Amino acid sequence: MRLQYASTVRIVEMPCTGTIDHRVLLQTFENGADGVFVAGCMEGDCHFLKGNIRAKKRVNQVKNILEEIGFGADRLDFFNLSAAQGQRFAEIVTEMTERIRELGPSPLNKKEGETA
Amino acid sequence: MIIAQQKPIQDIASMIDDCNKVLLVGCAGCVTVCLAGGEKETDILAASLRIKRKLENKPLETVTCVATRQCDPEYVETLDSYVKDVDAVISLACGVGVQYLAERFTDKWVVPALNTKFIGGSVTHGEWEERCGLCGDCVLHRTGGICPIIRCSKSILNGPCGGSQYGKCEISKDVECAWHLIYERMKALGKLDKLMEYQPPKDWSKSRDGGPRKAIREDVMIG
Amino acid sequence: MKTESKLEKILASGEFAVTAEIGPPKHASGDGMKHHAEMLKDHVDAANITDCQTAIVRISSIAGGVHIKEKGIEPIVQMTCRDRNRIAMQADLLGAYSLGMRNLLCLSGDHQKFGNHPTSKNVYDVDSMQLIHLVRRMRDEKKFFSGEEIKENEPRFFVGAVANPFADPFEFRVDRLEKKVEAGAEFIQTQCIFDMERFERFMEMVRQRGIHERVYILAGITPMKSWRAAKYIGNNVSGMIVPDEMVERLKNAEDPKREGIEIAIEQIKYIKENVKGIAGFHVMAIAWEEVVPEIVERCGLYPRPKVD
Numbered sequence: 035m036r037l038q039y040a041s042t043v044r045i046v047e048m049p050c051t052g053t054i055d056h057r058v059l060l061q062t063f064e065n066g067a068d069g070v071f072v073a074g075c076m077e078g079d080c081h082f083l084k085g086n087i088r089a090k091k092r093v094n095q096v097k098n099i100l101e102e103i104g105f106g107a108d109r110l111d112f113f114n115l116s117a118a119q120g121q122r123f124a125e126i127v128t129e130m131t132e133r134i135r136e137l138g139p140s141p142l143n144k145k146e147g148e149t150a
Numbered sequence: 151m152i153i154a155q156q157k158p159i160q161d162i163a164s165m166i167d168d169c170n171k172v173l174l175v176g177c178a179g180c181v182t183v184c185l186a187g188g189e190k191e192t193d194i195l196a197a198s199l200r201i202k203r204k205l206e207n208k209p210l211e212t213v214t215c216v217a218t219r220q221c222d223p224e225y226v227e228t229l230d231s232y233v234k235d236v237d238a239v240i241s242l243a244c245g246v247g248v249q250y251l252a253e254r255f256t257d258k259w260v261v262p263a264l265n266t267k268f269i270g271g272s273v274t275h276g277e278w279e280e281r282c283g284l285c286g287d288c289v290l291h292r293t294g295g296i297c298p299i300i301r302c303s304k305s306i307l308n309g310p311c312g313g314s315q316y317g318k319c320e321i322s323k324d325v326e327c328a329w330h331l332i333y334e335r336m337k338a339l340g341k342l343d344k345l346m347e348y349q350p351p352k353d354w355s356k357s358r359d360g361g362p363r364k365a366i367r368e369d370v371m372i373g
Numbered sequence: 374m375k376t377e378s379k380l381e382k383i384l385a386s387g388e389f390a391v392t393a394e395i396g397p398p399k400h401a402s403g404d405g406m407k408h409h410a411e412m413l414k415d416h417v418d419a420a421n422i423t424d425c426q427t428a429i430v431r432i433s434s435i436a437g438g439v440h441i442k443e444k445g446i447e448p449i450v451q452m453t454c455r456d457r458n459r460i461a462m463q464a465d466l467l468g469a470y471s472l473g474m475r476n477l478l479c480l481s482g483d484h485q486k487f488g489n490h491p492t493s494k495n496v497y498d499v500d501s502m503q504l505i506h507l508v509r510r511m512r513d514e515k516k517f518f519s520g521e522e523i524k525e526n527e528p529r530f531f532v533g534a535v536a537n538p539f540a541d542p543f544e545f546r547v548d549r550l551e552k553k554v555e556a557g558a559e560f561i562q563t564q565c566i567f568d569m570e571r572f573e574r575f576m577e578m579v580r581q582r583g584i585h586e587r588v589y590i591l592a593g594i595t596p597m598k599s600w601r602a603a604k605y606i607g608n609n610v611s612g613m614i615v616p617d618e619m620v621e622r623l624k625n626a627e628d629p630k631r632e633g634i635e636i637a638i639e640q641i642k643y644i645k646e647n648v649k650g651i652a653g654f655h656v657m658a659i660a661w662e663e664v665v666p667e668i669v670e671r672c673g674l675y676p677r678p679k680v681d
Binding site: 303304305306307308309310311312313314315316317318319320321327330333334342345346348349350351352354 | 454455459480481482483484486487495497498499500501502503506507518535536537539540541542545548549551552555556564611612
């Protein structure tokens with residue numbers, strides 16, 4: 035659809051969000067990502083039946099962990115949308131980018147000597 | 151199997167507060183099945199601790215591995231090479247595994263990442279339930295296969311007590327009254343008369359009350 | 374008589390017995406209990422002293438028994454299985470008997486989760502059925518729980534137990550009562566009755582099996598102070614049933630406390646007249662001991678018979 039959305043987004047395609055492991059999400063943040071969002075299909079439309087439901091639960095679990103370790107749960111989120119919803123995708127990207135911009139760079143990216 | 155649950159990350163972190171490099175050892179036994187201390191949980195815990203410590207400006211180096219089981223000396227020995235220059239060992243096994251590691255690596259600070267809760271089985275994926283009271287003198291043949299020691303909150307042998315209502319235990323609507331279950335089971339088996347037989351007091355010396363227990367198979371010990 | 378218990382004598386005489394409950398205080402003075410004892414002594418044959426009921430720490434039942442005995446009421450010591458192992462139980466039984474206690478009520482005891490020390494370890498070394506059996510054995514066979522002989526001065530308690538017609542499974546409740554009688558229970562106090570219909574069905578089954586002829590059954594009655602108290606008990610106390618009609622009646626009453634007393638009197642009169650197999654009444658007016666005399670009098674149960 036050639037809609038505009040922030041160029042600061044790196045898209046990682048998976049056959050199903052159900053394949054996303056907790057570890058991958060943690061690794062992404064440990065490697066310096068400022069924000070991560072997981073976009074799964076609409077509930078009921080998952081080709082693998084419940085992959086997106088598992089993904090949502092896993093994302094919430096990782097959010098809990100991030101909150102528990104002092105990183106904060108806001109930089110990670112899960113959305114449902116269908117592959118046909120280009121407009122919605124752009125909206126989500128904009129929303130997430132704004133949110134991350136407000137939160138600032140990941141506390142793990144601060145230079146040595148700065149406080150988190 | 152033994153069911154354990156991970157302690158809050160904060161608690162584990164404070165155990166290794168003054169360490170710079172730690173080894174996290176998972177266990178491929180019970181804790182893998184109850185999703186508390188397997189390979190995945192070990193990696194997640196390691197990453198969580200690293201991120202937490204990085205945020206605190208006290209970076210932590212982690213090494214991870216998984217033992218086949220931590221409750222067997224011959225499997226614990228295989229971990230020797232991993233502990234070489236770590237400040238602490240975090241065991242994600244049940245209390246038994248933690249102790250075996252501590253016993254072998256006497257010069258290392260060994261800490262438990264899990265709370266060992268009970269022995270039980272799966273109800274469904276993600277839910278486990280306590281089933282056995284470890285009394286050392288099984289009475290399941292008297293109660294239609296339902297353990298009165300652990301499933302009855304009062305370990306009654308001549309139940310139910312007066313707090314059993316609508317099939318639930320007085321302590322919570324979420325806990326089934328074991329004696330209600332026993333009654334229904336024995337009724338279905340046509341063996342209600344067995345429940346009229348007086349059961350004398352239990353010999354608790356065969357359970358943990360008698361002190362730490364051992365089990366021996368002399369015929370297989372070849373020295 | 375098998376024991377020196379006054380309660381046993383009254384029950385054996387065929388008269389309706391009346392017992393009440395005195396709740397010990399959450400502190401170390403026996404004055405309040407003594408005061409209640411004085412209030413009740415001419416209106417009851419004996420009084421239970423509860424044993425850390427709902428697992429809340431209070432003066433122990435045996436100590437309470439000593440206090441009220443001083444004021445002229447015969448105590449019924451209650452012993453739960455929750456807090457003592459068999460060693461402590463027997464020590465307490467020997468001690469209690471040596472202090473003049475003659476009646477013992479054996480019960481499982483509310484789980485410690487309900488009380489003010491929910492993190493404590495519970496004991497439940499023996500259950501109430503075993504306690505009944507073994508206390509009888511102390512008297513009849515002069516044996517400690519272990520089987521060892523009690524060489525002299527064995528405790529000779531009149532042994533009681535509880536029955537709860539309002540717990541489940543309903544059919545099994547009569548079986549369990551029978552089992553307790555087989556184990557040696559000599560008197561029974563039931564859980565407080567609000568659902569009269571269910572109680573009557575229970576007693577029908579009891580009579581069918583002749584249990585009422587082998588054990589003295591005292592019907593438990595509790596006067597309710599308010600519709601809220603009634604509703605709370607029905608919803609929150611395991612093993613208790615309170616019909617909606619009762620809650621409504623209290624709600625619509627001008628003076629609920631008065632209504633509560635009237636209901637209790639009606640219940641006792643009804644049972645006296647219509648429910649065969651009942652040997653007496655156990656009036657549990659917790660924190661409201663002062664209404665017991667009126668209830669006893671208005672039910673035609675006063676004065677209490679004298680026994681030597």
